[in-house]
Amino acid sequence: MDDIRLKRIRLRAWRRGFREADLILGPFADSHAPSLTSEELDQFEALLQVPDQDLYGWIIGREPAPPEHDNAVLARLKGFDPATREGPRGA
Numbered sequence: 001m002d003d004i005r006l007k008r009i010r011l012r013a014w015r016r017g018f019r020e021a022d023l024i025l026g027p028f029a030d031s032h033a034p035s036l037t038s039e040e041l042d043q044f045e046a047l048l049q050v051p052d053q054d055l056y057g058w059i060i061g062r063e064p065a066p067p068e069h070d071n072a073v074l075a076r077l078k079g080f081d082p083a084t085r086e087g088p089r090g091a
Contacts, residue, residue: 005041006033006034009029009033009041009044009045009048010026010029010030010033012045012048013025013026013028013029013033013048014026014029016052017052018052018053018056020056021052021055021056021059023082024056024059024077024080024082025048025055025077027080027082027085028076028077028080028082028085029044030085031080031085032076032080036073040072040073043071043072043073043074044073046068046069047069047073047074047077050069058074058078059074059077059078060078061078
């Protein structure tokens with residue numbers, strides 16, 4: 001696994017500028033990025049390119065994600081509980 005890539009992903013996940021997204025994406029990256037496959041890391045990086053309001057809306061289920069972003073990583077984010085750093089939330 002590329003340590004530089006993981007560090008970059010973690011930094012981007014924590015420094016979104018939208019606190020609600022930071023509090024989900026940062027802990028998710030800390031907990032799960034090291035175990036993601038290369039393809040899943042690509043998916044996560046693509047999600048990190050999405051504007052905060054859109055991505056947050058998809059995570060909380062306010063809006064459906066477009067097909068190109070509706071993937072396994074987004075599904076894991078939707079079920080992720082930042083308090084326990086596990087999924088699913090509220091279970």
